[in-house]
Amino acid sequence: MLRFWQAATLAGFAALLAVLSNALAGPQRRLPWVGDYPNARVVPSAAAAIPATPAAAGSRAPAATSEKRSYPPHPDRPWVEIGGDEAAELHREGVPFLDARRTSVYIEGHIAGARSLPIWESTVEDGIKRLFDEGTDVNAPLVVYCSGGDCEDSHMLAQKLHGYGFNNALVYTGGFPDWEKRGLPVEKGAPK
Amino acid sequence: MSARTRPWWLSPWVSIRVQLALGAVFVAASVPKILDPPSFAHMIYNYRLLPGGAINAFALWLPWVELLAGLALVIGVWKRTVAGITAVLLLLFLAALSWNLARGNPVNCGCFDLKAKDKPRAELLAEMRWTILRDVGLLLLAAQVLAASRIREGER
Numbered sequence: 001m002l003r004f005w006q007a008a009t010l011a012g013f014a015a016l017l018a019v020l021s022n023a024l025a026g027p028q029r030r031l032p033w034v035g036d037y038p039n040a041r042v043v044p045s046a047a048a049a050i051p052a053t054p055a056a057a058g059s060r061a062p063a064a065t066s067e068k069r070s071y072p073p074h075p076d077r078p079w080v081e082i083g084g085d086e087a088a089e090l091h092r093e094g095v096p097f098l099d100a101r102r103t104s105v106y107i108e109g110h111i112a113g114a115r116s117l118p119i120w121e122s123t124v125e126d127g128i129k130r131l132f133d134e135g136t137d138v139n140a141p142l143v144v145y146c147s148g149g150d151c152e153d154s155h156m157l158a159q160k161l162h163g164y165g166f167n168n169a170l171v172y173t174g175g176f177p178d179w180e181k182r183g184l185p186v187e188k189g190a191p192k
Numbered sequence: 193m194s195a196r197t198r199p200w201w202l203s204p205w206v207s208i209r210v211q212l213a214l215g216a217v218f219v220a221a222s223v224p225k226i227l228d229p230p231s232f233a234h235m236i237y238n239y240r241l242l243p244g245g246a247i248n249a250f251a252l253w254l255p256w257v258e259l260l261a262g263l264a265l266v267i268g269v270w271k272r273t274v275a276g277i278t279a280v281l282l283l284l285f286l287a288a289l290s291w292n293l294a295r296g297n298p299v300n301c302g303c304f305d306l307k308a309k310d311k312p313r314a315e316l317l318a319e320m321r322w323t324i325l326r327d328v329g330l331l332l333l334a335a336q337v338l339a340a341s342r343i344r345e346g347e348r
Contacts, residue, residue, distance in 0.1 A: 006273040010264070014256035021226065022252050031229045031248040037237060040244035043297045102230070120230040149310050 028103045030122040038159060044152070071168060073139040078162035079155060079171045082143070087172040088184055090143055096136070098161075100146045100153040101176070109188050111145065111179055116191035119157045128164050141168045148175030198343065207340040211275075214333045215265030218258045218278060224306050225255035235302025239288050257281070265337070275337035282331045286324060293320045 022030055071090075074080055082090075091097065097114035099106050106116045117127045136142075142161065146153035158169035172178075180186060200206065225232040233251035236242060242250060257277070264274040285303070292299050298316035300308050301323045309316075 003273045003276065006270045007277055010260050010270070010274070010277065011257060014260050015253055017256045017260075018252040021256075022229070025229070029228055029230060031233055031252055033249050033252070034245050035233065035248035037244035037247060040237060040242065040247060041240050043240045043295060120234055147310075 079158035112185035218262030
């Protein structure tokens with residue numbers, strides 16, 4: 001019985017410290033107490049690591065015939081995946097880029113002009129609301145990226161954007177590593 | 193049990209070192225998590241075990257339990273309770289790792305290092321096996337603290 005109370009005291013004290021430290025934490029390391037992760041228990045399969053959605057697969061052909069791919073809104077799906085060629089083209093056209101990675105990584109280097117919307121940080125909701133308040137067209141393309149490979153932060157951000165009513169998130173699957181490899185414009189520095 | 197019949201692995205010399213080592217491991221494991229809860233939440237998310245709503249709360253709370261339990265072991269208060277807590281935590285970690293190993297979902301441990309490593313699948317799975325071994329070792333240390341503290345209570 002004594003042991004139980006000791007254990008409960010320790011657990012309670014830990015909870016108190018957790019509340020305090022989270023309340024005092026800066027926005028980059030604070031967490032909302034109740035998270036919002038729709039796919040928290042979906043195990044990613046090895047095959048899904050490099051997904052080939054029809055949109056991404058079909059995009060190769062128009063590029064070869066120099067036909068321009070169009071990006072109609074897709075309210076039925078949270079995202080459509082795109083490759084590096086499309087991302088580069090959209091960047092030239094001035095389509096907004098959203099960086100889903102942590103702020104610390106964003107500062108070290110990001111796609112030129114990209115806005116920081118770190119999906120794992122507490123500021124992400126405010127960032128999306130600001131995007132909305134600025135009058136961003138919910139049907140216009142928004143390119144979302146993270147660090148490529150197995151990184152799913154961009155998909156999580158696209159899901160969140162979809163929840164806010166944005167119908168045209170395009171996930172750049174290669175992400176920042178692919179962008180750098182192509183020698184496309186990169187910037188450094190803290191988010192504005 | 194008198195000092196003479198006590199096995200070597202329950203001697204005070206061994207006991208104090210085991211207790212300090214186990215405490216130090218838990219303190220060391222807690223610090224990076226306390227400094228960066230979002231990274232730890234991401235690690236927990238990758239295990240795909242907890243319901244989405246519980247991930248953040250767990251990521252915020254667990255590191256402080258680890259820190260307090262580790263400190264208590266180092267200082268030497270509530271030894272038996274705290275050894276029990278570390279044993280329960282280690283069993284949870286073992287279950288989470290084994291479950292993901294069994295279903296072939298490679299995860300970064302997130303035990304001490306919160307940087308996600310972009311490693312090949314096979315390598316991550318191999319690392320998980322080593323981590324399981326390490327956790328079993330730590331569990332043995334916790335068992336030693338429990339056994340040793342029972343003796344001391346018996347002598348009183």
